Amino acid sequence: MGVKSFVVKLLPFVAMVAVETFAVGLTTLSKAAMSTGLSHFVFVVYSNVIASLILLPYYFIIIRITLMQNCVTTGINYSSPTLASAMGNLTPAFTFLLAAIFRMEKSDFRSLGSQVKILGTLVSILGALIVTLYKGPAIGAVPQLQPSSSTVVTTTNDWVIGGIFLATASLSVAILNVSQAAILKGYPSEMTLVTFCCFFGTIQCTIISLIGERNPDAWKIRPDIELISVVYAAVFGNLVICGVTAWCIRRKGPVFVAMFKPVGISIAAFMGAIFLGDTLHIGSVIGAIIIVVGFYGVIWAQSKEEESKGEKYDRQQVSSQKTPLLESHINV
Numbered sequence: 339m340g341v342k343s344f345v346v347k348l349l350p351f352v353a354m355v356a357v358e359t360f361a362v363g364l365t366t367l368s369k370a371a372m373s374t375g376l377s378h379f380v381f382v383v384y385s386n387v388i389a390s391l392i393l394l395p396y397y398f399i400i401i402r403i404t405l406m407q408n409c410v411t412t413g414i415n416y417s418s419p420t421l422a423s424a425m426g427n428l429t430p431a432f433t434f435l436l437a438a439i440f441r442m443e444k445s446d447f448r449s450l451g452s453q454v455k456i457l458g459t460l461v462s463i464l465g466a467l468i469v470t471l472y473k474g475p476a477i478g479a480v481p482q483l484q485p486s487s488s489t490v491v492t493t494t495n496d497w498v499i500g501g502i503f504l505a506t507a508s509l510s511v512a513i514l515n516v517s518q519a520a521i522l523k524g525y526p527s528e529m530t531l532v533t534f535c536c537f538f539g540t541i542q543c544t545i546i547s548l549i550g551e552r553n554p555d556a557w558k559i560r561p562d563i564e565l566i567s568v569v570y571a572a573v574f575g576n577l578v579i580c581g582v583t584a585w586c587i588r589r590k591g592p593v594f595v596a597m598f599k600p601v602g603i604s605i606a607a608f609m610g611a612i613f614l615g616d617t618l619h620i621g622s623v624i625g626a627i628i629i630v631v632g633f634y635g636v637i638w639a640q641s642k643e644e645e646s647k648g649e650k651y652d653r654q655q656v657s658s659q660k661t662p663l664l665e666s667h668i669n670v
Contacts, residue, residue, distance in 0.1 A: 350586045354598040357582050360574040365419035366609040368411060371567035377556040378411035379547035381568060384559065386540040388572035406510035408546060409503045417500025418616050423606035424469040425504035426599045427629040430636060431459040432512030433596035442519060451639040458635030461628060469625030473497050476617040515592035518584055528584040536576050597637055
């Protein structure tokens with residue numbers, strides 16, 4: 339019985355680590371595909387179409403925040419998967435703020451736990467700003483000829499533009515997490531929710547892509563890394579990640595799910611270096627360390643609050659068991 343209870347408690351943690359691994363795989367593959375010329379608008383449309391066809395038996399209606407998908411792919415197109423994972427760590431901060439605003443996360447500003455949560459949130463935002471605004475020298479790079487000033491300015495601008503898009507995507511993910519928590523509380527069906535999301539995501543992304551992508555040739559997918567990335571995005575990006583995330587949100591809440599974003603930093607750096615030849619920069623490392631510090635501050639505060647709730651529940655149970663005995667003696 340003890341082993342079964344341990345596995346049940348461990349399962350959401352394992353599931354969220356797997357989600358972050360799949361998510362980084364998605365950003366790495368999509369970056370590789372877009373580097374060969376695949377339009378990020380077309381990529382999002384086709385991945386949603388395939389996911390919707392797979393989920394056709396579960397067809398229903400619900401809203402989808404398409405802004406997140408387009409901002410992620412646009413941001414990756416301008417920057418790198420490593421920056422995408424680093425900026426994704428803003429999601430816990432945004433989720434905590436939204437959950438507090440909508441009373442999903444109770445905060446007592448006089449308690450140490452709430453103060454650490456707020457401080458950790460601010461620290462995470464600071465780290466994300468450093469990652470975005472300060473790229474810094476490359477780590478372990480071979481010294482090369484100094485690039486022209488125009489090239490440096492263009493690269494820096496692309497990095498900042500990508501960071502802005504990815505920060506917007508993090509805010510959209512936070513809104514989606516909080517919205518899903520509210521929906522699943524009243525209608526606990528993860529597959530139905532994912533089906534609705536994919537279907538309406540297809541409609542919205544198609545409209546946006548027809549406006550943003552005017553080149554007809556961009557809609558032709560080559561049977562190479564482009565097709566692989568689209569299928570991967572449909573199966574793992576839309577079905578597996580969304581389904582597992584919804585399952586964890588229903589059981590542990592939106593803040594718990596958002597807190598696993600920092601796991602993607604090391605995975606993204608590893609995959610980016612192997613598959614894309616990305617170089618790690620000082621700014622990303624400094625910002626990532628600051629983000630992780632803020633992340634673990636929030637995690638520590640949340641674990642303390644859960645312990646406190648458990649102790650309070652145990653005291654109530656003991657009190658409720660004692661009360662009938664006292665009442666029986668009084669009645670006698």
